[in-house]
Amino acid sequence: MKLRVDYKASLRLVGTVLKYLAVPLCFPLVVALYYGESVLPFVVTMAVTVLVGIGLERLTDEPDIGAREGFLMVATTWFAVTLVGAIPFLIEAHGVPFVTSAIHPESTLGNPVNALFETMSGFTTTGATVLGDISFDTHTRSIMMWRQLTQWLGGMGIVVLAVAILPELSVGGAQLMDAEAPGPGIEKLTPRIAETARALWGAYLGLTVLEIVLLYSLHVTGNAPNMDVYNAIAHGLTTMPTGGFSPEARSIEAFSAAAQWVIIPFMVAAGTNFALFWHVLTGEPKRLVRDTEFKSYLGIIGVISAILAAVLFVGDGLVSVAPAGETYDQFYLEGVRTALIGNVEPSIRQSIFQVVSIVTTTGYASMDFNAWSAPTQYGLLFAMFIGGSAGSTGGAIKIVRWYVILKSLRRELFTTAHPEAIRPVRLAGRAVDERAIRGIYAFTLLYLVLFFVSTGVLHLDAARIDLGLSVLESMSAVAATLGNVGPGFGLVGPMGSYLDFSNSSKLYMVILMWMGRLEILPVFVLFTPEYWRR
């Protein structure tokens, strides 16, 4: 059989990306030096990634990237950086043979499957964790910072970053970015794709820095005692990519209300199309308020938050007795009930924070929403399918797709009554191409089918090892990994972890996160024979 995909060209570019992965690895290295921790996890990883990268680059001299090679390159890149990115976690748990012993042998990431899960969850900005214990007792500060950094690198996209920086990717760049970027199609902001990529990364970097500065200034002014420099940077690195990792075991609950209020708008910004920020900065601020998707996005957040805030305020949104074996106890529950019921600001804040976090697929939590009543949790489960805007760092189905689907359904109703009528589906006054609509239907259907099938798979596998997972928990685990949200409900709730799943389930979810980040099709297409032949 003759392959019709120039896989060498794809792998060569994967090599280039891997080679440059050594540069961001310098950041945790510096953190390690600062705290006097071992630098070996990072030095070894840098050596591996550079060597593998250079090796792959030798495959061919002239990479010619077409549409097919683009899919392969993007999908492979994400898997390759995950493999390499897991190395520091493994070294921390096992040490390097003949050189050094383990730093924290008790780390749950010593299991390679766990390390892979944690890294994929990082790069895909999911934020689902398999750490047994989130604290600096079982992990070094530098390792925890690397965990945060994987999310920041994955947020705007590793390939987009590569296109921005590497001149050899400029020609096929649009192809590659299209395969990676969330949402249907990419918007070229400038004639040169590399400049577009740089503009997007510039906005991303700028917002990240702004958030770090704001969070730290809260600390300096005494409004957020726990938000020291380390935490400000760590959370800055996982808000803008809609990541959700936190070096604090209690996620954002560990911080003051002021810090929570500062994080909310940055999560909202992270779920916004970054092209809009570029328009605002280049003197077209009107584009932001005129954008249909942005308006719908704010509207959806507003409506769901308002409903949940009301439910929390009157007390119906919280359970009254903590069941045994939950991630919270009666004492915690009493505290939450006293804080929320009848109090306006906490109800609104907790509602908005959780809704924004879930809709944008960030996955932070400012309280353990396992303590929410079942109907309220279903509200959040529903929100997991909405997703951020196209061109944001958020996951799931995306607002613009839902918008187009709803409008085209309305059109179906109209054309049922008037079969001859021609009605284009309009997005902000512009007609949407019928092929694009078909693509959106196909994606959404595939997403939902994958969700149901995967729920079944996970539920069965959990029953096999007697995990005692409820259907809601299984559904939330799939929605949270496929949609790159992070936390689900119950066992996998915001203060829980995915640690208890079997290795096979974890590997399955690694694939789900990978497909979810690349929006399924670029990964799925690799498994069709038509892709490789003819």
Place this chain on the structure above:
Amino acid sequence: MHIRTRSPTERYDRGWSNVRVIIVGAGQVGSSIAADLDATHEVVIVDCDPERVDELNYSLDVLAIHGDGTSVDTLEDAGIERADMVIASTDDDETNIVVCATAKAVSSAFTIARVKNTEYLRTWQHSEKAFGIDFMVCTNLLAAESIVRVVGLPAARDVDPFAGGEVQMAEFEVDDDSPVANQTVSEADRFDSLTFAAILRNGAVTIPRGDTIIRPGDRVVVIGSPQSVQGFATSISPDESPGTAEEVVIVGGSEIGYHVARLLEERGFKPRLLEQDPERARELAEQLPGTIVMESDATDIDFLEREYIGDADLLVSALDSDEKNLLVSLLAARLGVERTVAVIDTTPYVDLFEAVGVDVGVSPREVVAEEITRFTREGGAENVALIESDKAEVLEIEVDADSVLAGRPIRESVTSLPEGVVVGAITRQREFITPRGDTVIEPGDHVVVFADSSVVGDVAPKL
């Protein structure tokens, strides 16, 4: 200040008979213009068909020359160096543009071009004098506008578009039954973007105040956005003017059909447009968000009945062939459509079609010929409309920094202007702004000003 249209009037001071007009293209439009002008102007007509040239030399009091209007030699034969005006009216847009550009290159004559393609018109409106053309007339757009005028404002005596159609000025007669009769202006003014510019009573022009009473028999002049003028038309005579709830069906997605739909959309109608060709139908549906486009043959009786086309109040037939338009109009009338309008390409058929049963026939060529003739006669009054034979004038001006209007609220700036001046409408970057006392006019805005003739001379320089 700068009045957007150069008025060639001053050059006519020598008297009408000396004005030399060269017309290139002696088709229906060209010869019709020539026939209208030959008594008052010195007309030279150029065409490449020798037989046509011979015929015109005998039938009209003009000089007909055989030749190619785009060549300098031919134009020189026609006396371009002494010409005051060149009218390019062939059936080909590009030829007309080249004729004007050539004429501009070798002379200082005022150039008028007739085009079909609205893109050219848009380009020209962006920067007037583009292509060396001083005045451009777009056949399809004019025809559509005249259909919409018939359709939309039958109660109006006169409608003039300003600022590229964003602003309309209309004159209405108020009769005894009209709901606004015996109301004050402030009572009658229920529309956001409408200004009462003048009331014409017994041959005198009054600039209305809020407490001026509108009497039966008055003629009121209003300036505003097309929707508000439409709304006012409905309120002034509910029986005659179709409300926007009325059903309009346009048959045929030709350029004219498209523009009719677009203009009706602008006025708040929700027309239906039938087009047979799937691709064209899709294209139209994308361009016309407020129109329901249907892909069907307009002679398909089943379809017409299923969609209750017979209940429509008005049907505009804008297909490519005259015969089809006749057929569709007659069919529609039989199904029960109240009024039918047909686009008729061959001008002589208009009377015939109207005799057979089409309610209104509109000939694009005739409309264009009329417009060019009117323009030539009136001396370039494109954006300067005259009301009631010179009693008042409407000027469209682009405000610059030196204008008394610039940079302050209208309430203040009118104090430095004489009585009898009304700021009727403002457009900023093609968007309509309703002038109110506290509106601040910015340099670059286009302002439609209504002024009593007696003060126009004083006002113009200040603006």
